[in-house]
Amino acid sequence: MQPLSLRSLVAVSALLSAFVAAAPKAVTVVVTSTTTTCPFSNSPPPCPQPTESEFEFESGSGSESTSLTRRSTISGSPSSTSNTTPACTDFWLEKIAHRGVAPFAGSGYKVFRNVRDYGAKGDGINDDTQAINKAISDGDRCGPGCTGSTKTPALIYFPPGTYMVSSPIIDFYYTNLIGNPGCLPVLKATPDFEGAWLLDTNQYQPAGDLAWGATNVFWRQVANLVLDLSGVAPETKMVGLHWPSSQSTSLSNMVFKMSEEKGNQHQGLFIEQGSGGYIGDLVFYGGAQALSVGNQQFTMRNISIHNAETAIQQLWSWGWTYQGVSINNCEVGFDFTASTDGNLGVGSITILDSEIKDTPIGITFGAAAATGPAVANNFIFENVRLDNVATAIRGPQGTVLAGAPGPSTIKAWGRGHKYTPSSAGPTAFEGPTPPNTRPAALAPGGTYYARSKPRYENLPVSEFLSARAAGAAGDGTTDDTDALNALFHTAAAADKIVLLDAGMYVVTSTLHIPAGSRIVGEAFPVLLSSGAFFASAAHPQPVVQVGAPGPAADGRIEWSNTIVSTRGAQAGAILIEFHLAAPADAPSGLWDVHTRVGGFAGSELQLAQCAKTPNATVTAAGGGGGGVAPACVAAFMSMHVTAAAAALYMENCWLWVADHDIEEGADNEQITVYAGRGLLVESQGPLWLVGTSVEHHQFYEYQFVNARDVFMGQIQTETAYYQPNPDARLPFAAVAKYHDPVFAQTGESGWGLRVVDSEAVLVYGAGLYSFFDDYDVGCSQIGEGATCQKRIFSVEGKSQVRVYNLNTVGTSKMVTVDGRDVVAYEDNIDGFVHSVSLFETEG
Incomplete structure (x- = not known):
């Protein structure tokens, strides 16, 4: 749960005020501020009517789902x-x-x-x-x-x-x-x-x-x-x-x-x-604005817009990544000119692998009347193809990058602050910039690989096997371990698809998902670990193991719409351990597969068991008297992509340790639940993380060790709200086998992103947030010195990293390289967040 920033509060209030003034009487909204124009204000004239031939449809076969193509056809x-x-x-x-x-x-x-x-x-x-x-x-x-x-x-x-x-x-x-x-x-x-x-x-x-x-x-x-x-x-x-x-x-x-x-x-x-x-795989026809959007961060992929006046109107953002957007026959493509009370509303935007066609103004930003923040409208545009676009980029004073009547390509163009090996930074820049060197494994043909979630619409019902029909109860009580393991192996051997019917499936030992598996959940079923098998931090065990070490690691899977969780004290639980090495041309895929630790009915990790204790100094395990409550030490690690794994595509996956109790009656009260590690990646790739988030772990959220060929599109993290009480040394001890960071000083909080001895790590948008100091939100507020934690992003050893549009909150040092702080927040203040358009290391 993230607090709204001043930027978002002002923008939202003003936009709604204007909207309500013209909305039908059936809608009742009460807002107090009226400081900007309505999001429905008139734009240039609309474009011609589309013909029916513009509805292009494709169908898939076998296990491959139909999905939107580069021309954004629908399935x-x-x-x-x-x-x-x-x-x-x-x-x-x-x-x-x-x-x-x-x-x-x-x-x-x-x-x-x-x-x-x-x-x-x-x-x-x-x-x-x-x-x-x-x-x-x-x-x-x-x-x-x-x-x-x-x-x-x-x-x-x-x-x-x-x-x-x-x-x-x-x-x-x-x-x-x-x-x-x-x-x-x-x-x-x-x-x-x-x-x-x-x-x-x-x-x-x-x-x-x-x-x-x-x-x-x-x-x-x-x-x-x-x-x-x-x-x-x-x-x-x-x-x-x-x-x-x-x-x-x-x-x-x-x-x-x-x-x-x-x-x-x-x-x-x-x-x-x-x-x-x-958000992905959407097609828009017409409208004053096809999309009018504002949010802390989003990844939007495979969006096609035809014949709108303004294709995308950005109301506000901290960070936003647009991947594979196609804009056709509009008047304005991307409008990033939003401002309120003289302040620019749009923070950071990344656009890649996109196209704008038959549109007079491709991208427009800035506002002549806007005077702040000093660092705002941070952009990186990479591999954006233009065709018949008169003005490629327009700024507050006019054309910044001219277009052409025919085809052209923005290889890479940026604006904001940069830190590079040749420039300590912050260096302000606006204009062409060298694009990322894309590994062929990540971007076959030059465009990053992406694949939409399989829906299996061309397969008959006889190709599906139901978990509950196979003997699993899903009732939150019965031990379903054996029934599910038998089902997974039967389905993979017969090339069938497993339907995890809605329910809560208790497992008391590891679930094994073999190569060849295809699993789809109904209404987010929960795979819930329970019992002594997962209770020892000294002997961690996977709740779900995909593939296995050794020869069984070869193959691929498809898995969607499922939550993996723990019940009660599970200090040894690794929620997902991924071993499979898929063929380079047919990666494994996880879509909408989430981990959730605590905060929900059946977890035994709710307000009644794990209420926050900000007024008591937490020093060691043992419960009571200021110690860590053993009953709330709930996971060893959320996900481990091992060194054996290769070719994995993850889209919209959230690894979350609960910061509050979700259930009605708890009123979203904050809780303290402990999980040691977020996402650990040791794979040599390729690995695609599209729209992923990792939150509230002890040591780190994302950690890459000896990894390579990694694509990340708008990652997002939050530091555990309880830190630094206890700090990042408790409750789990550092384990060398898992490359845990060692925090030598007291009072330190966990890393949002840590990269160690890794190559070709390419980040297209990152929001690393630290909102609280022992549940006190004051440390992240504007003008309070970004004192929630000192450091949040570490690059160590021989690592080759390139980050577009890094945004941090509440952190005084934005980037640390081999223990040396190289980016300070005070040089990069963008309202509530702190922003750097480009950061890179040589490796």
């Missing part, structure tokens, strides 16, 4: 009300028997809900609003007014069809809204729609607050849907999707259709708060 076509093709009728998720359970919900609770079972017609005629909202809310779930809960997960399924909607669809906590990927269902706003957003995933309440604080909205997805505003009058201010969210959330495989008339007031996606996160 299914928008469904009509009479479509009866196999793609529309044979999706396995609709056909399979649903056995999922929610152990802490009431009797008879349904996890899987088909909206047709609640009366939705999807015929393009009847109003389905009430039926869809009933499918979401049924069963005493956590809706607006509930502070949060993991007890009532739900997967809301939309069969193909056109669902007419006359007022907002209101999302609930811990909810997945999923359509048929082979034949995308359409949510279509009626001409008389009443409300501000077609799909509202975090509804504003009468007092003006969001239903849930945006930085506490986790574990939700929206996928495989078309949101259609084209039937609403162009002059009506309306948004397709309201998405103030944070980690472990995703939007994917969606189409947004809006008016393309000159001066229309439609938007596709609106984000005003949060701490993301990942």
Whole structure:
């Protein structure tokens, strides 16, 4: 849970004030500040109407999922009300028997809900609003007014069809809204729609607050849907999707259709708060702004925008990475000119492997009236292809980089402060800069490898094996170790896909996932370690082991939509240990696979057991009297990618040690749960980390030792809130086998990012945050000296590292090389955060 910065608070308040002034009467929002323009302000005239041929669709086969390509085609076509093709009728998720359970919900609770079972017609005629909202809310779930809960997960399924909607669809906590990927269902706003957003995933309440604080909205997805505003009058201010969210959330495989008339007031996606996160595989048509977005950080990948006035309007950011964005036939591509009260709203932006075509202004930044912060609008643009773009980059005083009527490429262009081997820094720069040298293993053909989450839409239901049908209970009590191990091996041998039905699967010894496995979760099932096998820090054991040391390490897997957790004292638990070496041309993939330690029902690591103790000096283990509570020492390590592993792609994976109790009744009260290590990578690569986050571990969040060929796109960390009480030497002792850092001095906090003797480590955006000193947030506030911790990013030994757009919070020394502090926060103040556009070491 991250506090909002002054930048975000002012920007959000002002934007909402302007929006509410013109919003339909059905929306009630109370905001006090009115200091900037409405996000729906008029832009240049819209672009020509797209032809039907611009809807390009591809299908995959075998284990490869269909997904958006470089032209951002989607993995299914928008469904009509009479479509009866196999793609529309044979999706396995609709056909399979649903056995999922929610152990802490009431009797008879349904996890899987088909909206047709609640009366939705999807015929393009009847109003389905009430039926869809009933499918979401049924069963005493956590809706607006509930502070949060993991007890009532739900997967809301939309069969193909056109669902007419006359007022907002209101999302609930811990909810997945999923359509048929082979034949995308359409949510279509009626001409008389009443409300501000077609799909509202975090509804504003009468007092003006969001239903849930945006930085506490986790574990939700929206996928495989078309949101259609084209039937609403162009002059009506309306948004397709309201998405103030944070980690472990995703939007994917969606189409947004809006008016393309000159001066229309439609938007596709609106984000005003949060701490993301990942969004990918989206296509937008029309709108005043296809996307109008602000958040602490996000990775957005594979986004295609056609015929909007402004493709992307950035409201604010600390750090943001755009990868594989395609902008076609708009007036403005990226608009980074947001400012409030003379302060620039946009902090750091990284754009890579993208294209802008037939758009007069590619990128615009700055504001003539803005006077601060001194370091803001930090940019790195790498491998951005242009075609018929008159002005490639425009600054507050005019053209900064001219375009051309034909094709051209921005190899690399940057702005901000840099620290390089030839320049101690900070050196201010604006202009062309040498691009990263991309290892062929990471970027075959010159563009970084990426792959969308497999949905298996072309496979029949007979290809899936259910965990609960195979004998696993998933009830949070029964030992499911043997049943799951047998299932994983049976499925891999038969080339079947494992469906982990919704539930909580208790395991008392290691789960072994063999090469060849394909595993998909329903509504984020939990694999939960328990018992003495995982209790000894002196003898750590993997909860989930993917592959095994030796010959069994060869092969690949696909794994998605699952949480791995621990119950109670589990000081020896390594939640995921990854050994597999996949072929270079067919990497393994983890999508939406998260670790979660503490803070949820069934963990026995909640407020009742692990309340914070900021007023007691914590000196040693033993419990009571100021000692570390042994019952709250909950994990040895979250994830280990071993030296044997190779070719692993991870997308939207969050390794989280709970800083607060999520469940209703705890009111998000902070807790102290201990886990020793975050993500340890010893692999020689290639390794792709796309939209990943690691938070609240003792020694470090990300650590790379003897690694190479690593791509990271907008990583994000938080230091444990309790540190330095105890400091990074407790409760776990350093173990040389795991390359633990040794903290010689008292009062030190863990590293956000540590790189030791590693080559070709390429970081495209990093947010390393330290908000608290023993739960006191004052140390990270503007003007307080960034005193939460002294150091947060360490490069050691013979390491070759290049970082684009490093942002830190609460840390006085931003980068340390072989024990020498080389980047100081006071030289790089960007409002609430501290920013460096480029940092590199020679290795």
